[in-house]
Amino acid sequence: MKQYSVALKLFDEMRQSAAPMNEYTMNILINCCCLLKRVDVGFAVFGIFFKQGYNANVVTFTTLLKGLFLDGKVADAEKLFKQLLILRLCEPNDVTILTAIDGLCKTGHVIAANELLCLLENTIYKPNVMAYSAVIDGLCKVGMVDNALELKSRMFDKGISPDVVTYNSMIQGLCDFGRWKEVKHLLDEMVNHKICLTVVTFNILVDSFCKEGNVKEAEDVLEIMKQQNIHPDIVTYTALIDGYCLQGKMDKAKQVFDSLTGNGLKPCIMSYGTLINGYCKKGKVDEAWRLFLEVSSKGLEHTITTYNIMIHGLLSEGRINDGWKLFNDMETRKVHPNLSTYNILLECLCKTHQISEAFSFLRAMEDKGASPDIITYRILINGLCRDGKLEDAKHLLNEFPSKGLQPDCQAYTIVVGSLCHEGFVDEAKNLLVKMERSGCAPDSVTYNSIIQGLLKRKEVCKAMPFLEEMYKRGFSADAATSSMLINHLQIYNKDVVLLEMIKKVVPKI
Numbered sequence: 001m002k003q004y005s006v007a008l009k010l011f012d013e014m015r016q017s018a019a020p021m022n023e024y025t026m027n028i029l030i031n032c033c034c035l036l037k038r039v040d041v042g043f044a045v046f047g048i049f050f051k052q053g054y055n056a057n058v059v060t061f062t063t064l065l066k067g068l069f070l071d072g073k074v075a076d077a078e079k080l081f082k083q084l085l086i087l088r089l090c091e092p093n094d095v096t097i098l099t100a101i102d103g104l105c106k107t108g109h110v111i112a113a114n115e116l117l118c119l120l121e122n123t124i125y126k127p128n129v130m131a132y133s134a135v136i137d138g139l140c141k142v143g144m145v146d147n148a149l150e151l152k153s154r155m156f157d158k159g160i161s162p163d164v165v166t167y168n169s170m171i172q173g174l175c176d177f178g179r180w181k182e183v184k185h186l187l188d189e190m191v192n193h194k195i196c197l198t199v200v201t202f203n204i205l206v207d208s209f210c211k212e213g214n215v216k217e218a219e220d221v222l223e224i225m226k227q228q229n230i231h232p233d234i235v236t237y238t239a240l241i242d243g244y245c246l247q248g249k250m251d252k253a254k255q256v257f258d259s260l261t262g263n264g265l266k267p268c269i270m271s272y273g274t275l276i277n278g279y280c281k282k283g284k285v286d287e288a289w290r291l292f293l294e295v296s297s298k299g300l301e302h303t304i305t306t307y308n309i310m311i312h313g314l315l316s317e318g319r320i321n322d323g324w325k326l327f328n329d330m331e332t333r334k335v336h337p338n339l340s341t342y343n344i345l346l347e348c349l350c351k352t353h354q355i356s357e358a359f360s361f362l363r364a365m366e367d368k369g370a371s372p373d374i375i376t377y378r379i380l381i382n383g384l385c386r387d388g389k390l391e392d393a394k395h396l397l398n399e400f401p402s403k404g405l406q407p408d409c410q411a412y413t414i415v416v417g418s419l420c421h422e423g424f425v426d427e428a429k430n431l432l433v434k435m436e437r438s439g440c441a442p443d444s445v446t447y448n449s450i451i452q453g454l455l456k457r458k459e460v461c462k463a464m465p466f467l468e469e470m471y472k473r474g475f476s477a478d479a480a481t482s483s484m485l486i487n488h489l490q491i492y493n494k495d496v497v498l499l500e501m502i503k504k505v506v507p508k509i
Contacts, residue, residue: 034063105138168200407435
Protein backbone atom coordinates (compact mmCIF):
# COMPACT_ATOMS: atom_id res chain seq x y z
CA MET A 1 0.00 0.00 0.00
CA LYS A 2 2.98 2.31 0.66
CA GLN A 3 0.99 4.66 2.95
CA TYR A 4 4.10 6.20 4.51
CA SER A 5 2.40 9.43 5.60
CA VAL A 6 -0.32 7.43 7.35
CA ALA A 7 2.38 5.50 9.22
CA LEU A 8 3.91 8.76 10.46
CA LYS A 9 0.50 9.98 11.68
CA LEU A 10 0.03 6.68 13.50
CA PHE A 11 3.39 7.28 15.22
CA ASP A 12 2.13 10.66 16.48
CA GLU A 13 -0.93 8.91 17.93
CA MET A 14 1.33 6.33 19.61
CA ARG A 15 3.41 9.11 21.21
CA GLN A 16 0.32 10.96 22.44
CA SER A 17 -1.12 7.80 23.97
CA ALA A 18 2.27 6.78 25.43
CA ALA A 19 2.14 3.47 23.58
CA PRO A 20 5.28 1.33 24.00
CA MET A 21 7.90 1.64 21.25
CA ASN A 22 11.26 0.03 20.51
CA GLU A 23 14.12 -0.01 17.97
CA TYR A 24 11.86 -1.72 15.43
CA THR A 25 9.41 1.19 15.63
CA MET A 26 12.29 3.64 15.14
CA ASN A 27 13.63 1.83 12.07
CA ILE A 28 10.17 1.59 10.49
CA LEU A 29 9.61 5.33 11.02
CA ILE A 30 13.01 6.28 9.64
CA ASN A 31 12.33 4.09 6.59
CA CYS A 32 8.99 5.85 6.00
CA CYS A 33 10.70 9.25 6.15
CA CYS A 34 13.41 8.13 3.76
CA LEU A 35 10.93 6.71 1.24
CA LEU A 36 9.12 10.07 1.37
CA LYS A 37 12.52 11.65 0.53
CA ARG A 38 12.55 13.40 3.91
CA VAL A 39 15.77 12.00 5.29
CA ASP A 40 16.09 15.15 7.42
CA VAL A 41 12.95 14.07 9.29
CA GLY A 42 14.44 10.55 9.47
CA PHE A 43 17.50 11.92 11.29
CA ALA A 44 15.18 13.92 13.59
CA VAL A 45 13.29 10.71 14.48
CA PHE A 46 16.63 9.02 15.10
CA GLY A 47 17.55 11.89 17.46
CA ILE A 48 14.29 11.57 19.40
CA PHE A 49 14.78 7.84 20.00
CA PHE A 50 18.50 8.25 20.78
CA LYS A 51 17.70 10.77 23.54
CA GLN A 52 15.26 8.26 25.00
CA GLY A 53 18.06 5.68 25.30
CA TYR A 54 17.38 3.57 22.22
CA ASN A 55 20.43 2.30 20.33
CA ALA A 56 20.86 2.47 16.58
CA ASN A 57 21.80 -0.75 14.84
CA VAL A 58 23.01 -1.67 11.36
CA VAL A 59 19.44 -1.50 10.01
CA THR A 60 19.10 2.09 11.27
CA PHE A 61 22.27 3.28 9.58
CA THR A 62 21.58 1.33 6.38
CA THR A 63 18.14 2.94 6.17
CA LEU A 64 19.56 6.45 6.73
CA LEU A 65 22.19 5.73 4.09
CA LYS A 66 19.48 4.72 1.61
CA GLY A 67 17.51 7.86 2.53
CA LEU A 68 20.45 10.15 1.78
CA PHE A 69 20.86 8.61 -1.67
CA LEU A 70 17.10 8.86 -2.38
CA ASP A 71 17.23 12.54 -1.34
CA GLY A 72 20.18 13.20 -3.67
CA LYS A 73 22.61 13.85 -0.80
CA VAL A 74 25.37 11.69 -2.22
CA ALA A 75 28.32 13.37 -0.49
CA ASP A 76 26.56 13.04 2.90
CA ALA A 77 25.83 9.37 2.20
CA GLU A 78 29.46 8.64 1.35
CA LYS A 79 30.60 10.54 4.45
CA LEU A 80 28.16 8.61 6.70
CA PHE A 81 29.35 5.26 5.34
CA LYS A 82 33.01 6.11 5.92
CA GLN A 83 32.18 7.27 9.47
CA LEU A 84 30.57 3.88 10.11
CA LEU A 85 33.88 2.26 9.17
CA ILE A 86 36.18 4.70 11.00
CA LEU A 87 34.16 5.22 14.19
CA ARG A 88 32.81 1.66 14.23
CA LEU A 89 29.28 2.96 14.84
CA CYS A 90 28.01 -0.43 13.71
CA GLU A 91 29.22 -3.49 11.83
CA PRO A 92 28.28 -2.87 8.17
CA ASN A 93 26.73 -5.97 6.67
CA ASP A 94 26.37 -7.00 3.02
CA VAL A 95 23.20 -4.91 2.66
CA THR A 96 24.91 -1.79 4.05
CA ILE A 97 27.87 -2.20 1.71
CA LEU A 98 25.61 -2.80 -1.30
CA THR A 99 23.46 0.23 -0.37
CA ALA A 100 26.54 2.46 -0.37
CA ILE A 101 28.12 1.10 -3.55
CA ASP A 102 24.91 0.76 -5.55
CA GLY A 103 23.80 4.21 -4.38
CA LEU A 104 27.01 5.76 -5.70
CA CYS A 105 26.70 3.91 -9.03
CA LYS A 106 23.05 4.81 -9.59
CA THR A 107 23.76 8.50 -8.92
CA GLY A 108 26.55 8.54 -11.50
CA HIS A 109 29.48 8.37 -9.06
CA VAL A 110 30.91 5.14 -10.48
CA ILE A 111 34.57 6.05 -9.91
CA ALA A 112 33.83 6.80 -6.24
CA ALA A 113 32.02 3.44 -5.98
CA ASN A 114 35.02 1.64 -7.48
CA GLU A 115 37.37 3.42 -5.05
CA LEU A 116 35.12 2.46 -2.13
CA LEU A 117 35.18 -1.15 -3.31
CA CYS A 118 39.01 -1.07 -3.33
CA LEU A 119 38.97 0.46 0.16
CA LEU A 120 36.70 -2.29 1.49
CA GLU A 121 38.92 -5.01 -0.01
CA ASN A 122 41.60 -3.95 2.50
CA THR A 123 39.28 -4.12 5.52
CA ILE A 124 37.55 -6.92 7.38
CA TYR A 125 34.31 -5.96 5.57
CA LYS A 126 34.80 -7.85 2.31
CA PRO A 127 32.44 -6.95 -0.56
CA ASN A 128 30.36 -9.81 -1.92
CA VAL A 129 29.44 -10.70 -5.51
CA MET A 130 26.49 -8.25 -5.48
CA ALA A 131 28.74 -5.33 -4.57
CA TYR A 132 31.20 -6.21 -7.34
CA SER A 133 28.30 -6.67 -9.78
CA ALA A 134 26.92 -3.23 -8.91
CA VAL A 135 30.26 -1.57 -9.75
CA ILE A 136 30.69 -3.63 -12.92
CA ASP A 137 27.19 -2.63 -14.02
CA GLY A 138 27.94 1.03 -13.25
CA LEU A 139 31.21 0.94 -15.20
CA CYS A 140 29.50 -0.65 -18.22
CA LYS A 141 26.68 1.91 -18.17
CA VAL A 142 29.21 4.79 -18.45
CA GLY A 143 31.12 3.02 -21.23
CA MET A 144 34.08 1.89 -19.10
CA VAL A 145 33.76 -1.73 -20.25
CA ASP A 146 37.50 -2.50 -20.13
CA ASN A 147 37.57 -1.41 -16.47
CA ALA A 148 34.60 -3.69 -15.82
CA LEU A 149 36.41 -6.64 -17.41
CA GLU A 150 39.50 -5.92 -15.28
CA LEU A 151 37.31 -5.87 -12.17
CA LYS A 152 35.85 -9.25 -13.15
CA SER A 153 39.42 -10.65 -13.30
CA ARG A 154 40.08 -9.18 -9.85
CA MET A 155 36.98 -10.98 -8.55
CA PHE A 156 38.44 -14.31 -9.68
CA ASP A 157 41.79 -13.43 -8.05
CA LYS A 158 39.97 -12.85 -4.76
CA GLY A 159 38.05 -16.11 -5.01
CA ILE A 160 34.69 -14.46 -5.75
CA SER A 161 32.81 -16.05 -8.63
CA PRO A 162 30.82 -13.71 -10.90
CA ASP A 163 27.18 -14.71 -11.25
CA VAL A 164 24.71 -14.34 -14.12
CA VAL A 165 23.94 -10.74 -13.08
CA THR A 166 27.64 -9.85 -13.34
CA TYR A 167 27.93 -11.43 -16.77
CA ASN A 168 24.70 -9.84 -18.04
CA SER A 169 26.05 -6.36 -17.24
CA MET A 170 29.31 -7.04 -19.10
CA ILE A 171 27.52 -8.59 -22.07
CA GLN A 172 25.27 -5.51 -22.29
CA GLY A 173 28.31 -3.23 -22.09
CA LEU A 174 30.14 -5.11 -24.86
CA CYS A 175 27.02 -5.27 -27.05
CA ASP A 176 26.63 -1.48 -26.74
CA PHE A 177 30.03 -1.14 -28.44
CA GLY A 178 29.48 -3.97 -30.94
CA ARG A 179 32.32 -6.04 -29.46
CA TRP A 180 30.73 -9.33 -30.51
CA LYS A 181 33.85 -11.54 -30.30
CA GLU A 182 34.23 -10.63 -26.63
CA VAL A 183 30.52 -11.24 -26.08
CA LYS A 184 30.99 -14.76 -27.44
CA HIS A 185 34.01 -15.23 -25.17
CA LEU A 186 31.93 -14.26 -22.11
CA LEU A 187 29.08 -16.56 -23.15
CA ASP A 188 31.58 -19.43 -23.50
CA GLU A 189 33.03 -18.54 -20.10
CA MET A 190 29.55 -18.70 -18.55
CA VAL A 191 29.01 -22.16 -20.02
CA ASN A 192 32.44 -23.33 -18.77
CA HIS A 193 31.65 -22.07 -15.26
CA LYS A 194 28.21 -23.72 -15.42
CA ILE A 195 26.40 -20.38 -15.15
CA CYS A 196 23.03 -20.77 -16.84
CA LEU A 197 21.98 -18.11 -19.34
CA THR A 198 18.67 -16.55 -18.33
CA VAL A 199 15.93 -14.86 -20.32
CA VAL A 200 17.62 -11.55 -19.41
CA THR A 201 20.87 -12.68 -21.07
CA PHE A 202 19.03 -13.67 -24.24
CA ASN A 203 17.00 -10.43 -24.20
CA ILE A 204 20.21 -8.40 -24.18
CA LEU A 205 21.40 -10.29 -27.26
CA VAL A 206 18.07 -10.01 -29.09
CA ASP A 207 17.79 -6.28 -28.36
CA SER A 208 21.41 -5.57 -29.36
CA PHE A 209 21.15 -7.50 -32.63
CA CYS A 210 17.91 -5.66 -33.46
CA LYS A 211 19.40 -2.25 -32.71
CA GLU A 212 22.30 -3.06 -35.07
CA GLY A 213 19.83 -4.05 -37.79
CA ASN A 214 20.63 -7.75 -37.56
CA VAL A 215 17.08 -9.03 -37.05
CA LYS A 216 17.94 -12.40 -38.64
CA GLU A 217 20.51 -13.03 -35.87
CA ALA A 218 17.92 -11.93 -33.29
CA GLU A 219 15.45 -14.48 -34.69
CA ASP A 220 18.20 -17.15 -34.46
CA VAL A 221 18.73 -16.26 -30.77
CA LEU A 222 14.97 -16.67 -30.26
CA GLU A 223 15.15 -20.18 -31.70
CA ILE A 224 18.09 -21.08 -29.42
CA MET A 225 16.04 -19.87 -26.43
CA LYS A 226 13.19 -22.17 -27.36
CA GLN A 227 15.59 -25.10 -27.90
CA GLN A 228 17.00 -24.54 -24.40
CA ASN A 229 13.46 -24.37 -22.97
CA ILE A 230 13.88 -20.70 -22.01
CA HIS A 231 10.58 -19.00 -22.76
CA PRO A 232 10.87 -15.62 -24.54
CA ASP A 233 8.98 -12.98 -22.54
CA ILE A 234 7.28 -9.73 -23.50
CA VAL A 235 10.66 -7.93 -23.41
CA THR A 236 12.07 -10.38 -25.99
CA TYR A 237 9.19 -9.90 -28.41
CA THR A 238 9.10 -6.11 -27.89
CA ALA A 239 12.80 -5.95 -28.82
CA LEU A 240 12.04 -8.00 -31.95
CA ILE A 241 9.12 -5.70 -32.84
CA ASP A 242 11.46 -2.75 -32.47
CA GLY A 243 14.03 -4.44 -34.70
CA TYR A 244 11.52 -4.80 -37.55
CA CYS A 245 10.25 -1.25 -36.97
CA LEU A 246 13.80 0.12 -37.25
CA GLN A 247 14.05 -1.59 -40.66
CA GLY A 248 10.67 -0.21 -41.69
CA LYS A 249 9.25 -3.73 -41.98
CA MET A 250 5.93 -2.90 -40.35
CA ASP A 251 4.12 -6.01 -41.63
CA LYS A 252 6.71 -8.22 -39.89
CA ALA A 253 6.57 -6.07 -36.73
CA LYS A 254 2.76 -6.37 -36.64
CA GLN A 255 3.05 -10.12 -37.23
CA VAL A 256 5.28 -10.49 -34.14
CA PHE A 257 2.90 -8.25 -32.16
CA ASP A 258 -0.12 -10.36 -33.19
CA SER A 259 1.74 -13.57 -32.23
CA LEU A 260 2.02 -12.52 -28.57
CA THR A 261 -1.35 -13.99 -27.55
CA GLY A 262 -0.52 -17.29 -29.25
CA ASN A 263 2.70 -17.40 -27.23
CA GLY A 264 0.79 -17.00 -23.98
CA LEU A 265 1.67 -13.32 -23.52
CA LYS A 266 -0.31 -10.10 -23.33
CA PRO A 267 0.93 -6.96 -25.10
CA CYS A 268 2.19 -4.39 -22.60
CA ILE A 269 2.26 -0.61 -22.99
CA MET A 270 5.90 -0.84 -24.13
CA SER A 271 5.05 -3.23 -26.98
CA TYR A 272 2.18 -0.96 -28.03
CA GLY A 273 4.44 2.10 -27.80
CA THR A 274 7.14 0.42 -29.90
CA LEU A 275 4.72 -0.51 -32.69
CA ILE A 276 2.99 2.90 -32.60
CA ASN A 277 6.41 4.55 -32.92
CA GLY A 278 7.25 2.33 -35.89
CA TYR A 279 4.06 3.28 -37.72
CA CYS A 280 4.59 6.98 -36.97
CA LYS A 281 8.13 6.91 -38.35
CA LYS A 282 6.83 5.29 -41.54
CA GLY A 283 4.23 8.05 -41.83
CA LYS A 284 1.38 5.57 -41.22
CA VAL A 285 -0.29 7.72 -38.61
CA ASP A 286 -3.78 6.24 -39.10
CA GLU A 287 -2.51 2.75 -38.18
CA ALA A 288 -0.64 4.26 -35.23
CA TRP A 289 -3.77 6.11 -34.09
CA ARG A 290 -5.88 2.92 -34.30
CA LEU A 291 -3.39 1.14 -32.04
CA PHE A 292 -3.24 4.14 -29.72
CA LEU A 293 -7.02 4.00 -29.23
CA GLU A 294 -6.88 0.21 -28.74
CA VAL A 295 -4.68 0.54 -25.64
CA SER A 296 -7.49 1.54 -23.26
CA SER A 297 -9.73 -1.32 -24.42
CA LYS A 298 -6.96 -3.76 -23.42
CA GLY A 299 -6.95 -2.51 -19.82
CA LEU A 300 -3.66 -0.64 -20.27
CA GLU A 301 -2.91 2.97 -19.44
CA HIS A 302 -1.02 5.33 -21.69
CA THR A 303 2.29 6.68 -20.40
CA ILE A 304 3.94 9.98 -21.17
CA THR A 305 6.09 8.07 -23.68
CA THR A 306 3.14 6.79 -25.77
CA TYR A 307 1.55 10.25 -25.72
CA ASN A 308 4.81 11.84 -26.88
CA ILE A 309 5.19 9.31 -29.70
CA MET A 310 1.62 9.88 -30.93
CA ILE A 311 1.73 13.67 -30.60
CA HIS A 312 5.03 13.77 -32.53
CA GLY A 313 3.60 11.43 -35.18
CA LEU A 314 0.51 13.58 -35.72
CA LEU A 315 2.47 16.83 -35.87
CA SER A 316 5.06 15.32 -38.25
CA GLU A 317 2.29 14.48 -40.71
CA GLY A 318 0.88 18.01 -40.55
CA ARG A 319 -2.10 17.09 -38.36
CA ILE A 320 -1.42 20.06 -36.12
CA ASN A 321 -4.88 20.40 -34.56
CA ASP A 322 -5.00 16.67 -33.74
CA GLY A 323 -1.57 16.89 -32.09
CA TRP A 324 -2.53 19.81 -29.87
CA LYS A 325 -5.89 18.21 -29.10
CA LEU A 326 -4.09 15.06 -27.91
CA PHE A 327 -1.80 17.22 -25.75
CA ASN A 328 -4.85 18.79 -24.08
CA ASP A 329 -6.44 15.33 -23.68
CA MET A 330 -3.26 14.12 -21.98
CA GLU A 331 -3.41 16.90 -19.40
CA THR A 332 -7.12 16.22 -18.82
CA ARG A 333 -6.27 12.58 -18.06
CA LYS A 334 -3.64 13.70 -15.52
CA VAL A 335 -0.71 12.40 -17.58
CA HIS A 336 1.81 15.13 -16.90
CA PRO A 337 3.86 16.41 -19.84
CA ASN A 338 7.63 16.16 -19.56
CA LEU A 339 10.36 18.17 -21.24
CA SER A 340 10.22 15.95 -24.33
CA THR A 341 6.51 16.76 -24.74
CA TYR A 342 7.17 20.49 -24.55
CA ASN A 343 10.11 20.25 -26.98
CA ILE A 344 7.94 18.36 -29.52
CA LEU A 345 5.26 21.07 -29.38
CA LEU A 346 7.82 23.87 -29.41
CA GLU A 347 9.41 22.44 -32.56
CA CYS A 348 5.99 22.32 -34.21
CA LEU A 349 5.44 26.02 -33.47
CA CYS A 350 8.87 26.90 -34.86
CA LYS A 351 8.44 24.80 -38.00
CA THR A 352 5.11 26.49 -38.71
CA HIS A 353 6.78 29.93 -38.32
CA GLN A 354 4.91 30.74 -35.08
CA ILE A 355 8.03 32.01 -33.35
CA SER A 356 6.24 34.50 -31.07
CA GLU A 357 3.87 31.75 -29.94
CA ALA A 358 6.90 29.49 -29.38
CA PHE A 359 8.44 31.96 -26.91
CA SER A 360 5.07 32.39 -25.18
CA PHE A 361 4.88 28.59 -24.91
CA LEU A 362 8.42 28.58 -23.47
CA ARG A 363 7.31 30.94 -20.68
CA ALA A 364 4.19 28.82 -20.05
CA MET A 365 6.20 25.61 -19.71
CA GLU A 366 8.64 27.34 -17.34
CA ASP A 367 5.66 28.52 -15.24
CA LYS A 368 4.60 24.86 -14.98
CA GLY A 369 8.00 23.94 -13.54
CA ALA A 370 9.73 22.62 -16.68
CA SER A 371 13.40 23.55 -17.03
CA PRO A 372 14.36 24.11 -20.69
CA ASP A 373 17.45 22.17 -21.79
CA ILE A 374 19.90 22.63 -24.64
CA ILE A 375 17.49 20.84 -27.02
CA THR A 376 14.79 23.40 -26.18
CA TYR A 377 17.06 26.32 -27.02
CA ARG A 378 18.41 24.64 -30.16
CA ILE A 379 14.82 24.35 -31.40
CA LEU A 380 14.26 28.06 -30.74
CA ILE A 381 17.55 29.09 -32.38
CA ASN A 382 16.65 27.00 -35.44
CA GLY A 383 13.21 28.60 -35.53
CA LEU A 384 14.68 32.11 -35.35
CA CYS A 385 17.18 31.32 -38.13
CA ARG A 386 14.42 29.81 -40.27
CA ASP A 387 12.47 33.07 -39.85
CA GLY A 388 15.53 35.15 -40.79
CA LYS A 389 15.92 36.51 -37.26
CA LEU A 390 19.67 35.94 -37.11
CA GLU A 391 20.40 38.67 -34.56
CA ASP A 392 17.90 37.16 -32.13
CA ALA A 393 19.38 33.69 -32.74
CA LYS A 394 22.93 34.94 -32.02
CA HIS A 395 21.70 36.74 -28.90
CA LEU A 396 20.03 33.55 -27.63
CA LEU A 397 23.22 31.56 -28.34
CA ASN A 398 25.25 34.09 -26.33
CA GLU A 399 22.76 33.79 -23.45
CA PHE A 400 23.45 30.05 -22.95
CA PRO A 401 26.00 30.51 -20.09
CA SER A 402 23.56 32.71 -18.14
CA LYS A 403 21.04 29.86 -18.38
CA GLY A 404 23.57 27.37 -17.00
CA LEU A 405 24.13 25.79 -20.42
CA GLN A 406 27.16 25.39 -22.67
CA PRO A 407 26.49 25.77 -26.42
CA ASP A 408 27.10 22.47 -28.21
CA CYS A 409 28.24 21.72 -31.75
CA GLN A 410 24.66 21.51 -33.06
CA ALA A 411 23.68 24.92 -31.66
CA TYR A 412 26.75 26.59 -33.21
CA THR A 413 26.18 24.73 -36.51
CA ILE A 414 22.64 26.08 -36.86
CA VAL A 415 23.83 29.70 -36.52
CA VAL A 416 27.02 29.26 -38.59
CA GLY A 417 25.07 27.61 -41.42
CA SER A 418 22.46 30.37 -41.38
CA LEU A 419 25.12 33.08 -41.45
CA CYS A 420 26.64 31.50 -44.58
CA HIS A 421 23.23 31.08 -46.16
CA GLU A 422 22.60 34.81 -45.65
CA GLY A 423 26.05 35.76 -46.99
CA PHE A 424 27.76 36.70 -43.71
CA VAL A 425 30.79 34.50 -44.36
CA ASP A 426 33.32 36.46 -42.29
CA GLU A 427 31.00 36.42 -39.29
CA ALA A 428 30.53 32.67 -39.76
CA LYS A 429 34.33 32.22 -39.73
CA ASN A 430 34.60 34.23 -36.50
CA LEU A 431 31.91 32.10 -34.89
CA LEU A 432 33.76 28.95 -35.99
CA VAL A 433 36.88 30.25 -34.19
CA LYS A 434 34.80 31.00 -31.07
CA MET A 435 33.27 27.54 -31.32
CA GLU A 436 36.69 25.85 -31.33
CA ARG A 437 37.99 28.02 -28.48
CA SER A 438 35.05 26.93 -26.35
CA GLY A 439 36.18 23.32 -26.83
CA CYS A 440 33.45 22.51 -29.33
CA ALA A 441 35.11 21.23 -32.52
CA PRO A 442 33.15 21.63 -35.78
CA ASP A 443 32.02 18.30 -37.19
CA SER A 444 30.95 16.99 -40.59
CA VAL A 445 27.46 18.46 -40.18
CA THR A 446 28.95 21.90 -39.46
CA TYR A 447 31.05 21.95 -42.63
CA ASN A 448 28.28 20.51 -44.82
CA SER A 449 25.87 23.12 -43.47
CA ILE A 450 28.30 25.98 -44.23
CA ILE A 451 29.11 24.71 -47.73
CA GLN A 452 25.45 24.14 -48.63
CA GLY A 453 24.62 27.68 -47.51
CA LEU A 454 27.33 29.11 -49.79
CA LEU A 455 26.50 26.87 -52.76
CA LYS A 456 22.84 27.92 -52.56
CA ARG A 457 24.11 31.49 -53.07
CA LYS A 458 26.30 30.22 -55.97
CA GLU A 459 29.40 31.39 -54.05
CA VAL A 460 31.61 28.47 -55.01
CA CYS A 461 34.87 30.41 -54.46
CA LYS A 462 33.91 31.17 -50.85
CA ALA A 463 33.00 27.52 -50.31
CA MET A 464 36.41 26.25 -51.46
CA PRO A 465 38.38 27.06 -48.24
CA PHE A 466 35.70 25.28 -46.19
CA LEU A 467 35.82 22.27 -48.53
CA GLU A 468 39.60 22.15 -48.10
CA GLU A 469 39.31 22.39 -44.32
CA MET A 470 36.63 19.68 -44.31
CA TYR A 471 38.94 17.41 -46.32
CA LYS A 472 41.92 18.05 -44.00
CA ARG A 473 39.80 17.11 -40.99
CA GLY A 474 38.80 13.80 -42.58
CA PHE A 475 35.15 14.69 -43.23
CA SER A 476 33.21 13.92 -46.42
CA ALA A 477 30.48 15.73 -48.28
CA ASP A 478 27.02 14.38 -47.45
CA ALA A 479 24.44 13.48 -50.12
CA ALA A 480 23.01 17.01 -50.34
CA THR A 481 26.43 18.70 -50.57
CA SER A 482 27.67 16.13 -53.11
CA SER A 483 24.61 16.72 -55.33
CA MET A 484 25.08 20.51 -55.18
CA LEU A 485 28.80 20.25 -56.00
CA ILE A 486 28.13 18.02 -59.02
CA ASN A 487 25.41 20.41 -60.24
CA HIS A 488 27.85 23.33 -60.00
CA LEU A 489 30.49 21.31 -61.89
CA GLN A 490 28.00 20.79 -64.72
CA ILE A 491 27.56 24.55 -64.93
CA TYR A 492 31.29 25.32 -64.64
CA ASN A 493 32.53 22.23 -66.52
CA LYS A 494 36.01 23.68 -67.05
CA ASP A 495 36.63 24.33 -63.35
CA VAL A 496 39.56 21.94 -62.77
CA VAL A 497 40.03 23.09 -59.16
CA LEU A 498 36.43 22.28 -58.30
CA LEU A 499 36.72 18.89 -60.02
CA GLU A 500 39.82 18.01 -57.97
CA MET A 501 38.06 19.09 -54.78
CA ILE A 502 35.02 16.97 -55.61
CA LYS A 503 37.32 13.96 -56.02
CA LYS A 504 38.64 14.61 -52.49
CA VAL A 505 35.41 15.18 -50.58
CA VAL A 506 32.66 13.30 -52.43
CA PRO A 507 32.55 9.65 -51.25
CA LYS A 508 33.24 7.10 -53.97
CA ILE A 509 30.20 5.00 -54.75
